[in-house]
Amino acid sequence: MTDGPDTPDDDGRGSAVPHGSFSRAVKLASLPIGFAGRTTVGMGRRLVGAPANAVLTEVQLRTAEQIFAVLGELKGGAMKFGQAMSVYEAAVPPELMEPYREAFVRLQDDAPPMPVKTVHRIFAGELGPRWREQLIELDDTPAAAASIGQVHRGRWFDGREVAVKVQYPGAAAAMRSDLRQIGRLSRLFAVAFPSIDVKPLAEELAERVREELDYGLEAEAQRAFAAAFADDPQIVVPDVVAHTETILVTTWMESKASLAQIISDGLPSERDHYGELFARFLFAGPRRVGMLHADPHPGNYRILDDGRLGVVDYGAVARVPGGLPPVIGRLLRAAVDDDYATVVDGLREEGFIKPGVRIDEEIIRSYLEPFVEPARHEVFTFSREWMREQAQRVSRPAREGLGTAMKINLPPSYLLIHRVWSGGLAILSQLDATAPFRGILEESLPGFAD
Incomplete structure (x- = not known):
């Protein structure tokens, strides 16, 4: 995934402050206002004879429309909640979901890279001032954008080529702020989805986001997957080399494309082959590792030259000891x-x-x-x-x-x-x-x- 926080702005003190925190709060706060207006309109329609169930459905649809439209403009925790709630998007007519989908696609393409000096300062703060003795080569141009950070290609001191994921400064604060705001909106979500207990869902999501921000937990999960699939003839999981709180170093996995390219222009035989490997990996994880890789985004699945499927990004995992229920x-x-x-x-x-x-x-x-x-x-x-x-x-x-x-x-x-x-x-x-x-x-x- 490539949804990240708002572009960080160096504040000159070795940290970065995300733009847009206030505007995000304003957009989230606007949702209850819209709800009040829709409720008033609904009551008025009932007074003039509209069936109660028809009015409720209209209020639900309009509420869902505003929820997804506003979430689609946000990043951080709000965007994560939008992703989680999007499992219900099939219940909402396509024209109402369109603002959310369009904004989501835009966010996937609009994660601007951090300034090079910011990246270097993070390395110095996390790995120490002599960090170049560990990371002896580094491509300053990001190779990819991840959920809450960006990935650089480099070389570790032992000669291994590595992928270095660096968390965006301010990502944790932005996500936690958004999730706190969303936690206050459970009544609004209950209007659009009255049979869903939204509050515990929001609490569960907040806990999962906290895990995703913890690169130590991600390193632990990736090590477990790498060990379980080490001898697999069809699946490759990169090894973990090192990690800190906001940096994760793994072995570099050379790939010629991602599953997104197969979706776009793959041959029928490639579609069948990698589709089967994709499905097998998702279901094998809980059985072998006791974890489910929980970010089924095509960019996380890499096509290797020898026909194997490489899998990256273990920040979002569902821990299911003993396998799926x-x-x-x-x-x-x-x-x-x-x-x-x-x-x-x-x-x-x-x-x-x-x-x-x-x-x-x-x-x-x-x-x-x-x-x-x-x-x-x-x-x-x-x-x-x-x-x-x-x-x-x-x-x-x-x-x-x-x-x-x-x-x-x-x-x-x-x-x-x-x-x-x-x-x-x-x-x-x-x-x-x-x-x-x-x-x-x-x-x-x-x-x-x-």
Whole structure:
């Protein structure tokens, strides 16, 4: 991912101050004002005879529209929350999501590099004044932008080529400030998504963002993945060389492209090959490492010359000791077997359906189809057309679409799992990949093949 904080401005004291903190707060504060206006309009319409359920739906849609429009203009923690909440974007008509999507794409392309003197000062502060004795070569031009920092190519003192990730100054403060603001807006989000417990979701996200800011935790996660996949013939994870609080040094992995290039112009055979490796890696991580790589962005998946798939960026991981919860596999198997009474009961027990909320089995069957259909077939062909059909059905303001989405809760413990599963399906569909998806589930998803 390339969403970062606002461009840092050197304050002359060895730190950097992010521009725009005040403007971010103003934009976030504007959301409750808009909500008050929409609520007043809704009450007025009820007085002149509009059906109560129709008015609520309009208020929900307009609230969602403003939420995503404002989040799309923000970076830092607000942008992270927008990413997390975007798992519900299929419930919102496409025209309302467009401002968020456009801004998100713009942010991915607009992470300006830090000044060279700032980068060098960070190295001196983190590695010591004689840092060039450790990092004996450094390309001052960033090779890539990461979630909250930028990556430089260099050479370590032992001769190894390395990738050096440097956190943006001010990134932590900006994210924490935004997340504090968002934590105060749970009432507003509850209007657009009344059956979602937003406050614990915001708290869970804040905790995950704090982990992502900690390069020590990222180094620990990457070491675990590197050890688990060290002898894998198809997956490559770079080794960790060194780290400090805001610098992470890993072995350089030479690649000719990313999964984004395969999505753009890959051959059918490449799409199938790397799509299958991508899916296998996502599901194998929890089984082998007890962690789920939780940033399914095409740029994090690198195409190596020998046909292997390299995977980078371990700042966002879901820690799942023992693997993915077996209940996921059991409920997915029940759905494949068309036992939706068991599915509804299981979703209720896991907190996806809150007490007192009633959802018909047929409605759940339709709503979960994007997750279930690929698991029915030994070999499944994902496509943009298939994904578009699923999204269009779910986004219809009818019983099987919008109304259902606004009744589904997302338990905090499933936040990253849901993000990865939804994002993984989207990437496989962008690839137009044909893969033995059911076999992958039977191999790596506990409870599915039992």
